[in-house]
Amino acid sequence: MNIAVAQSGGPTCAINASLAGVYSAAQKEASIDKIYGVLNGIEGIINDEMVDLSEKISSDVNYQLLLRTPSAVLGSCRKKLPDHREKSEIYEKITEILRKRGIGMFFYIGGNDSMDTVAKYSDYLRCNNIDDIKIIGIPKTIDNDLCETDHSPGFGSAAKYVAATVQEITRDSNVYSIPSVTIIETMGRHAGWLAAASCCIRANGEAAPHLIYLPETTFSIERFLADVKNEMKKHRAVIVVVSEGVKTAEGKFAAEEYQSGQKDVFGHSYLSGIGKFLEKLVAAEIGCKVRSIELNVMQRCSSHIASLEDIQSSEAIGMAAVEAGISGKSGCMMTFVRESDMPYSYRIDTTDASKAANSEKFFPREWINEEGNNVLPPAYDYLMPLIQGELHAIMKNGMPLNFVI
Amino acid sequence: MNIAVAQSGGPTCAINASLAGVYSAAQKEASIDKIYGVLNGIEGIINDEMVDLSEKISSDVNYQLLLRTPSAVLGSCRKKLPDHREKSEIYEKITEILRKRGIGMFFYIGGNDSMDTVAKYSDYLRCNNIDDIKIIGIPKTIDNDLCETDHSPGFGSAAKYVAATVQEITRDSNVYSIPSVTIIETMGRHAGWLAAASCCIRANGEAAPHLIYLPETTFSIERFLADVKNEMKKHRAVIVVVSEGVKTAEGKFAAEEYQSGQKDVFGHSYLSGIGKFLEKLVAAEIGCKVRSIELNVMQRCSSHIASLEDIQSSEAIGMAAVEAGISGKSGCMMTFVRESDMPYSYRIDTTDASKAANSEKFFPREWINEEGNNVLPPAYDYLMPLIQGELHAIMKNGMPLNFVI
Known part of the structure; x- marks a missing residue:
């Protein structure tokens, strides 16, 4: 079986770490052959624009650079899919391309709109009794407004x-x-x-x-x-x-x-x-x-001051997505579940992608003071674990080295 | 003999490194007793607002934090002195305060206007045959527009x-x-x-x-x-x-x-x-x-991505200023003289502060392309040595630690 991974929505410092995590876990998984990187989000599936990631991430140095490179190395898009009950052509096209390439799992790293795509395509697959393709969402957004997860990769x-x-x-x-x-x-x-x-x-x-x-x-x-x-x-x-x-x-x-x-x-x-x-x-x-x-x-x-905790957990949630796919899940979004603030601990779980799609997680009113002009200690307790640690850039000629596809 | 050091003009990432350099060299100099940090530039002399720097920079950790803290820990001012031939009161006041504190050397870290102050006060001292007070300028500006020096501390x-x-x-x-x-x-x-x-x-x-x-x-x-x-x-x-x-x-x-x-x-x-x-x-x-x-x-x-070359040479020029003072110089500005681009080498020298005051060093026209919309290789060769190396922040709780007076 081959797999594919794409990135979508606004760039962050951690969306490449989740891509790295997917790649890393998939490489170790015997049942997975090729790992395709899809260019420009779901548009790259429709246009059949993919690269073989193992050719691109060919060394450990490249992998380390990928963890440290801001923005989305595969490119991004902002595209919302129609309801498949009204307009199914695009879903048929996606399925055709995935099958042509022997892709059994598709990982979509993105925010709200990307989870909408995950929910809609998995609904299409279910309604059409297609069970040889799985789709899994991996969250990211600097805005931290995705529901169902303690926080989103990139926010830290x-x-x-x-x-x-x-x-x-x-x-x-x-x-x-x-x-x-x-x-x-x-x-x-x-x-x-x-x-x-x-x-x-x-x-x-x-x-x-x-x-x-x-x-x-x-x-x-x-x-x-x-x-x-x-x-x-x-x-x-x-x-x-x-x-x-x-x-x-x-x-x-x-x-x-x-x-x-x-x-x-x-x-x-x-x-x-x-x-x-x-x-x-x-x-x-x-x-x-x-x-x-x-x-x-x-x-x-600003990857040069990225949070190590953010990069590592973004990589980990990418890895966990591969495990979830292997275990047969589909139509879900990966989530962080916080177990404790101090010492900080969390586990990775899944939720129905439709629950995360098209809704926003607001900052709790009870973490804002009565005057509405500052935040209260629970906000600090929530935020502090997410900014811990540094992942220094790999420098060359005085400048951070980036990974570019 | 006591000495005093002050900071002036717009803040930079390296103005505290020059302060550290003055402190470090002065501490090792047997003929120097107290090292006063003057608050808010020349205003702090006029208002007699000074701190004993050895009480503040009491440990090596503090010294290391000072090197890494942006802005001017002593505070700054924007003040231009009048011509002493027309209005001498302020010069008399400065001299009175310096003498009261037993200060024989005053180091002024700043840009154009500060070098104007150095030039004017040293002219006042000369005209009034005062030779027990020396004043030395140490350059700084992110704009790199100070004349007479290859580059200015803070620019890198x-x-x-x-x-x-x-x-x-x-x-x-x-x-x-x-x-x-x-x-x-x-x-x-x-x-x-x-x-x-x-x-x-x-x-x-x-x-x-x-x-x-x-x-x-x-x-x-x-x-x-x-x-x-x-x-x-x-x-x-x-x-x-x-x-x-x-x-x-x-x-x-x-x-x-x-x-x-x-x-x-x-x-x-x-x-x-x-x-x-x-x-x-x-x-x-x-x-x-x-x-x-x-x-x-x-x-x-943005000290978190400061240039090591900049911080180290800013510290070195502060140290060299103390040596220049000890050797009897006054009314001068410390300068960098570039000896070669690649491998990069420079030496520290002095120039008359009046030559640097009230003039600006522009980017050479011959380093700009004919169309006026990009820069040419000599610009790159000049700039590259100045951005080399990193001085990582000392982190605590996921945040850079700063030195605050």
Whole structure:
């Protein structure tokens, strides 16, 4: 039997570690012959674009580089499949290609939409009594908003980047003797996990960030300004972390709502991110030194400060997916089940992919303070195990070496 | 004799390494008693705010943490002194405080403005026949725009951060199969060294960045769009690096010039950075997937990926400053003199601080291609030695440990 593995959705620092895990376990499994890497997600199956992974990952050094390379080496896609009861052609095509290549197991590493693909294709297989093909989902997302799993591969490294960077920016912001406000914008359109991760800087005694705003509570300009003024009484350099997706009482994105009608120089409706907007707000209403910083894609691609725990468990969940497939499972998503925070322990399990598809795991309201402007100790206890350890880059000529297919 | 050391100007990853170097050399010097750390630059002399550094840097671990901590642990200031011939009070005050504390040598780590202070105070000392106080400047700036020195402490680490991050963003940008443009904005209001440093990613075979724009050549929208369209024919994911300070043919900042008259939601004149502006331009004129990323203060504070060469040579130049002071020098700035690119070798020398003050070292025009949209091999040869080696953070609880006074 041959197998295939693909990557989908937004890149992370750990999606290649899960690919490595699938490859590593499959190589050791006697019943598996070829291990195909599918290019650009499910599109690569439909277009029959695959590479033989054992030709590409031909040495232990390559394997180690793969663990340390950000983004998705096989490429990605954003494609949602139709309902197979209404439109079955694409499912027939996928099945035809998989059979042509002798592929009995397909591993799909991705987020929400990818789990939707896993659920739909496994439903198609079931309805058509096809039992020589199995499909298994492997979670990943820096947003940590996948349901049914304690956390998602990729989140730990993004969290570690956010925390380490917020700490460095805190050092930077404290350099001048005049009062200042620094606003750091993280990713997270709907869930606040990444902004919350900034609380990890308290591990070594930092007081910052003084304010943390998540999409899970209502954001208001008035309360924000009052919060900032209040913190300025206590701290010379106030550090604010804000999720890109904070929302008004009407449930609309604050950045869009407060800037509606603004046009840019090209006459298009102009929207700066929430960080830049709040910078302008503080400048206009408080008038102190203020700066905003968007952590942007560095949150998801800064492998040079990846979490060892994240990379190792992402590799392990890839390996476990192969075992699950061998044991006959299909239509499932692999999950982490936390057994304890401290000392941290977890086991890997499976859940029905349809349960994880098309739903989002929000940051718990009870982990946010009453004022809605910071996170509470249970958040810290949850987050800390996920950022532990480092996996240093393999350097050449002063630069991290990457694995490229 | 006691000595004092202060830090000034914008923070960097290496300004604390130079402080460590001064401390380390001074501790070994029998003629030096107390080593004062002056808080907030020259202001801390005027206000007599100093700490005894041997009480603060009390262990080897602290010393190692100091080498690895970004920003300026003593705090900083931005203060320009008046001409002592017109206004001598402040110089008298500085002299009074230094004498009261028995300080015979004052080391000032900083950029342009700090070297102006060194030059002016040493001129005051000379004109007033004061020879029991010496002042020595130690360069630092991530912008690398200080004259008289091969490079400035802090630049190598910023360059390494820029290069490593541009490489990671290049991985990230290559994940989708559709054409895209990614625009990365670096610091550098007048000099393009940091944007140019992105060329170091070619060390391991990258083709990116496909376009690099520096303030040293004229920037035009028309040529930029033609360049991007041209690169899109060759590369699916086009990577552009642009200095914040690129200028139009009239010598005005392009970002300001092209957006003049734009008002934000608060009615203030609105200026996004050049990266965001070019993102909107590409969206409007080319219409492809486009993203802009501002590297912001992370360029100057990302100690977790500091250049070992930078940190070690910044420490060494601090040590050499103490030797220079002991040998009787004053009014000078310490410099690096490059002896060879490959193998890299340099020596430390001194120059008159007034030669470095109030002037800027620009990126050489002959290191930029004729089209003005990329850098040439001599730039790479100059830059590569400066980003070599890593100094890993000392981690605790999954986070880098910092030294805080």
